[in-house]
Amino acid sequence: MIDVGSLPEFSIPLSDQPWALVVGILLGSVLLSWVLEWGGAYLLNRSTRWSELSISQAFIDEMRIPLHVSIITGGILLSLIVLESLSSTPYLVNFLTSLVIILWMRALVRIGAEWIEVVNAADSDYEFSPVFKNFWTIFLVLITGSVLLVIWEIDITPILASAGVLTIVLGLAAQEAIGNLIGGISLYFDNTYKTGDVIVLEDGRRGAVTDIGIRSTTILTRDDILITIPNSVLNSASVINESAPKHRKRIRVPIAVAYGTDHEEVEAILLDLCEDIPLILESPDPQVMFQEFGDSALLFELWAYVGHPFSEPRATDHINRRVYERFNEAGIDIPFPQREISYLSEDGERMNETLRGEQYEE
Known part of the structure; x- marks a missing residue:
């Protein structure tokens, strides 16, 4: 615990009216905490740099409770000195000190997490993985725990003596967790x-x-x-x-038309309908590629860009619907697989039969 007996003696005036002085100290500490909060918020709001950042409000919100508790705790400790009761209340002193430390640790954890989010949201070359929030929290918890052990004078020598064995045991038991941690880094x-x-x-x-x-x-x-x-x-x-290096993604939509179709007309129709689909980006420009001569059709492929990978299914749906409508208006046939089979009849005549669609698939 904190050795309150080693604290220097203070000579407080008006010692013949200690309770009046204590009341004044407590009221003054409360008033001081509110003045400091108001003054800090006023200065931050007047700052052009801070007013543009969302972290400024988070900073004010998180600092409010630790600031009030710290100043009021200081007033309480000063009151104990006035009453000459500081040395007789070591547990109260330790409790108040621990409370202040824990509150400041909690505020720093939240401010650090908010700051990481602000940095990631800004257009900068720096970006922090969410895992760093966990590292920041663990670091502050370890520091706070160490300070609390010192305040309460808890002897950790037995723990340190067995640290070697404990480390081996934890290492064997937490191999998977350590592997995941290293993998995340x-x-x-x-x-x-x-x-x-x-x-x-x-x-x-x-x-x-x-x-x-x-x-x-x-x-x-x-x-x-x-x-x-x-x-x-x-x-x-x-x-x-699919989001790197840019969030946009190129989609590929296969298009088949009947032999004899004007390929330039197909390209013009495909490029024109892309202008009517909001999901398709204007830049880079859509492209139509003549892929190959298929068994039953001329095979094209429409290349276009969408702003997000999850927009691909909807964009493809819009393209297919408009292709079907525009091809019908232009009289362009969309072929299906078909085969012509030749065979001899019972009287020796050559017969031809065309299989198409579902009949061919069977």
């Missing part, structure tokens, strides 16, 4: 993905990254299903990031 420094990116796993599962934790990464699929994958698995697997 590796994923961050490799810049594999970040929150909001759309990734595709080796098994074909696809979703947007919603959280990158110490142990695992969480993705949200298009079916609104959360999938949690250990970081060690992702670190050793092949992951496709």
